[in-house]
Amino acid sequence: MAEHRLLTKDFGTEGLQTLAVYERLGGYQGLREAFQRFTPETLVDEVKTSGLRGRGGAGFPTGMKWGFLPKDVFPRYLCCNADESEPGCFKDRKLIDENPHQLIEGLLIAAYALQVNIAFIYIRGEYFDQRLLLERCVEEARAAGHIGNDIHGSGFSCDVIVHGGAGAYICGEETALIDSLEGYRGQPRLKPPFPAIKGLYGKPTVVNNVETLSNLPHIVQRGGAWFKSIGTEKSAGTRLFCCSGHINRPGTYEMAMGTPIRELLEEECGGMWKDRSLKAFQPGGGSMQVLLPQHLDLALDMDAVQQAGSSLGAGAMVFMDETTCMVNVSMRLVDFYHHESCGKCAPCREGTYFESDLMHRLEAGACTSEELNTLADICDNMNGKCFCPLGDTATWFVMSAYKAFRDEFEAHCGAGSCPVRSGTAQLVTA
Amino acid sequence: MLGAATRKEITALRDRYPHPRSAILPCLWAVQNEQGFLTVEGMTEVAEILHLVPSEVQAVSTFYSMYFQKPAGAHHVLICVNVSCALRGADDIVGHVERRLACPSGGTTADGAFTWESTVECLGACGGAPAMQVDHHFHENLTPDTVDALLDRLRSVPGAHAGAGATPSGPHPPTAETPPLATAEGPPAGAAPPTERAETPGPRTGTTANPRGPRSRPRRRPRPSPDDL
Ligand SMILES: Cc1cc2nc3c(=O)[nH]c(=O)nc-3n(C[C@H](O)[C@H](O)[C@H](O)COP(=O)(O)O)c2cc1C
Ligand code: SF4
Ligand code: FES
Numbered sequence: 256m257a258e259h260r261l262l263t264k265d266f267g268t269e270g271l272q273t274l275a276v277y278e279r280l281g282g283y284q285g286l287r288e289a290f291q292r293f294t295p296e297t298l299v300d301e302v303k304t305s306g307l308r309g310r311g312g313a314g315f316p317t318g319m320k321w322g323f324l325p326k327d328v329f330p331r332y333l334c335c336n337a338d339e340s341e342p343g344c345f346k347d348r349k350l351i352d353e354n355p356h357q358l359i360e361g362l363l364i365a366a367y368a369l370q371v372n373i374a375f376i377y378i379r380g381e382y383f384d385q386r387l388l389l390e391r392c393v394e395e396a397r398a399a400g401h402i403g404n405d406i407h408g409s410g411f412s413c414d415v416i417v418h419g420g421a422g423a424y425i426c427g428e429e430t431a432l433i434d435s436l437e438g439y440r441g442q443p444r445l446k447p448p449f450p451a452i453k454g455l456y457g458k459p460t461v462v463n464n465v466e467t468l469s470n471l472p473h474i475v476q477r478g479g480a481w482f483k484s485i486g487t488e489k490s491a492g493t494r495l496f497c498c499s500g501h502i503n504r505p506g507t508y509e510m511a512m513g514t515p516i517r518e519l520l521e522e523e524c525g526g527m528w529k530d531r532s533l534k535a536f537q538p539g540g541g542s543m544q545v546l547l548p549q550h551l552d553l554a555l556d557m558d559a560v561q562q563a564g565s566s567l568g569a570g571a572m573v574f575m576d577e578t579t580c581m582v583n584v585s586m587r588l589v590d591f592y593h594h595e596s597c598g599k600c601a602p603c604r605e606g607t608y609f610e611s612d613l614m615h616r617l618e619a620g621a622c623t624s625e626e627l628n629t630l631a632d633i634c635d636n637m638n639g640k641c642f643c644p645l646g647d648t649a650t651w652f653v654m655s656a657y658k659a660f661r662d663e664f665e666a667h668c669g670a671g672s673c674p675v676r677s678g679t680a681q682l683v684t685a
Numbered sequence: 686m687l688g689a690a691t692r693k694e695i696t697a698l699r700d701r702y703p704h705p706r707s708a709i710l711p712c713l714w715a716v717q718n719e720q721g722f723l724t725v726e727g728m729t730e731v732a733e734i735l736h737l738v739p740s741e742v743q744a745v746s747t748f749y750s751m752y753f754q755k756p757a758g759a760h761h762v763l764i765c766v767n768v769s770c771a772l773r774g775a776d777d778i779v780g781h782v783e784r785r786l787a788c789p790s791g792g793t794t795a796d797g798a799f800t801w802e803s804t805v806e807c808l809g810a811c812g813g814a815p816a817m818q819v820d821h822h823f824h825e826n827l828t829p830d831t832v833d834a835l836l837d838r839l840r841s842v843p844g845a846h847a848g849a850g851a852t853p854s855g856p857h858p859p860t861a862e863t864p865p866l867a868t869a870e871g872p873p874a875g876a877a878p879p880t881e882r883a884e885t886p887g888p889r890t891g892t893t894a895n896p897r898g899p900r901s902r903p904r905r906r907p908r909p910s911p912d913d914l
Contacts, residue, residue: 330703339809340806340807340809341807342767342768342769342807342811343767343768343769343807343811344807344809344811345809345810345811345812347809348809348810373703379809380749380751381751381763381806381808381809381818381821382809383821383822384821384822384823416701416702418707418710418711419710419711419714420710420749421710421713421714421749421750421751421752422749422750422751422752422806423748423749423750424806435710436707437704437706437707438704438706438707438708438709438710438735438745439706439745440744440745440748441748441749456703456704497811497812498812499769499772499811499812499814500768500769500772500773500811500814501772501773505769505811505812505813505814506812507812537768541767541768541807571811573768573769573772573811575772579772583771584768584771584772587766587767587768587771587805588767588768590805591767591805591806591807594804594805594806595806597748
């Protein structure tokens with residue numbers, strides 16, 4: 256079982272970014288069929304049947320999320336979350352770059368199911384060319400009657416607005432995204448009320464990831480039951496895995512859920528580079544806990560990876576070879592969270608600062624071993640005590656690395672420089 | 686005063702949303718496109734068109750890292766140093782660019798051609814690591830040679846200022862009136878030299894009374910010197 260191509264099946268077709276080519280390959284049929292074969296209610300049920308789970312990180316069942324919208328409260332809003340900034344993650348960019356109309360079609364199908372008349376695509380500021388591309392595609396789709404009033408005679412009207420961010424990871428968090436879209440500093444809001452009840456402009460709002468929405472045209476055309484038959488019992492369908500780090504062929508690979516991680520590494524990614532061996536890897540992006548070579552036989556399945564103490568998160572896989580310094584990697588991730596903390600709550604705002612300060616000194620070999628306890632203490636004061644998951648996740652990698660590579664952390668203490676880089680460390684991993 | 690075209694764009698953006706305030710971010714982009722950075726006057730005009738007070742617009746602008754609060758070079762170079770890029774040699778690229786452009790991360794070159802910075806913000810190009818963005822366009826699988834070739838080519842391309850991205854809209858501010866900044870945070874060239882300031886946190890020997898260590902915020906973090914990389 257190699258790559259299982261569903262979302263990526265047409266990737267690489269010349270001109271796929273234009274409406275003409277997309278339609279020639281069957282594009283926007285899903286939207287037409289949605290109007291013909293489904294009412295909004297039965298469409299929500301079909302998505303429930305499909306077992307589709309959110310691809311943005313949390314893996315929440317999409318149909319269930321849609322079902323939370325209160326009846327008879329209008330207007331409602333739909334936001335596509337294209338703020339992808341998780342370290343190691345680049346699938347949403349790929350999906351937009353290669354097949355933007357697939358996303359727009361999915362967005363319109365979701366809008367129909369939810370009876371939304373204005374749908375937003377919130378795209379991160381760094382994806383500048385991608386924003387221009389989406390804007391062009393939205394205009395193309397509008398001109399062809401896929402967007403606008405009374406779409407294809409269905410009586411359903413929907414407008415799509417592409418909204419560019421300006422460089423803030425936290426705006427990927429759904430309530431912060433809503434704040435940002437309303438024109439405020441993008442800081443998370445207290446939940447409950449959940450966005451499904453009170454979101455954008457105080458109205459019921461659904462936020463879905465790019466990949467989640469891109470699945471919808473396929474689910475409509477081929478049926479929820481068919482979709483459910485791909486992958487595993489609890490993780491239906493395929494996922495795009497963003498593979499990077501010390502591998503021979505970095506890139507995005509679409510795999511059916513349930514495939515062993517080893518297969519992804521050895522067959523798709525071409526194994527570790529320079530004939531080196533794997534030291535550790537991170538499934539799910541910068542936020543998630545480190546896993547070790549013995550975990551390679553785990554299935555790419557949200558629950559299996561969760562049981563091993565990590566998470567598939569947003570589907571990023573960062574592989575690190577034997578020469579990697581785990582303290583250095585931890586330092587960069589901690590720096591990232593320090594940089595991206597929105598400053599709303601103290602445990603995260605202050606905690607990431609102290610964490611980052613300590614990690615920099617540890618990396619330079621200027622910490623005492625007592626300070627490692629301080630590090631654990633800081634993390635303990637953050638994990639589970641922050642206002643939003645960013646603060647919690649800022650501790651996950653470093654704590655899991657500390658557990659698995661304790662010798663390496665200790666070897667840095669008082670070493671005066673990085674012992675891994677200078678090759679003086681005799682390291683045994685747990 | 687913003688140009689008529691920009692004012693028109695801002696008005697159109699305002700009318701695109703159910704609530705005018707939602708247009709702040711795109712309007713700030715429009716200001717930066719025209720002026721090269723967010724001028725106080727530009728933000729005041731945005732506030733006026735969106736029926737807000739100027740401080741609200743300014744407060745929003747400082748949250749987002751891609752807006753320039755001060756003039757920048759003609760081209761903006763952003764190099765990712767997050768994990769995936771670091772694993773494939775981003776630090777070498779950063780060291781190389783630092784030497785080539787002869788100014789620290791966050792600074793503008795003396796000729797005003799480049800503002801560059803290294804960032805921990807993953808750019809979403811990890812599959813092509815090490816990666817950078819120049820004027821919002823991706824450049825991946827970098828080597829010192831490809832970076833050199835690109836910088837040489839860009840030096841001869843005038844016009845596009847960093848805020849403008851794909852569509853250059855005229856020459857950029859670093860002219861006689863707005864001299865480029867010599868250092869990351871220092872005053873403009875020609876002003877009084879900055880007073881010495883500890884760049885690195887002082888040595889921390891022994892334990893302090895506070896088990897969490899001193900609570901003072903160190904200044905900017907030291908960047909590893911190229912020899913360490
Ligand atoms: C700090 C933080 C950052 C996030 N960043 C993103 C992101 O960049 N893209 C994304 O789709 N979801 C992101 N999420 C998850 C969203 O909050 C939300 O769960 C998701 O967009 C829901 O879409 P889904 O149900 O389709 O997965 C982030 C969450 C947190 C806490
Ligand atoms: S945990 Fe961090 S990012 Fe989240 S609200 Fe608190 S300060 Fe902001
Ligand atoms: S880590 Fe550099 S682009 Fe993602």
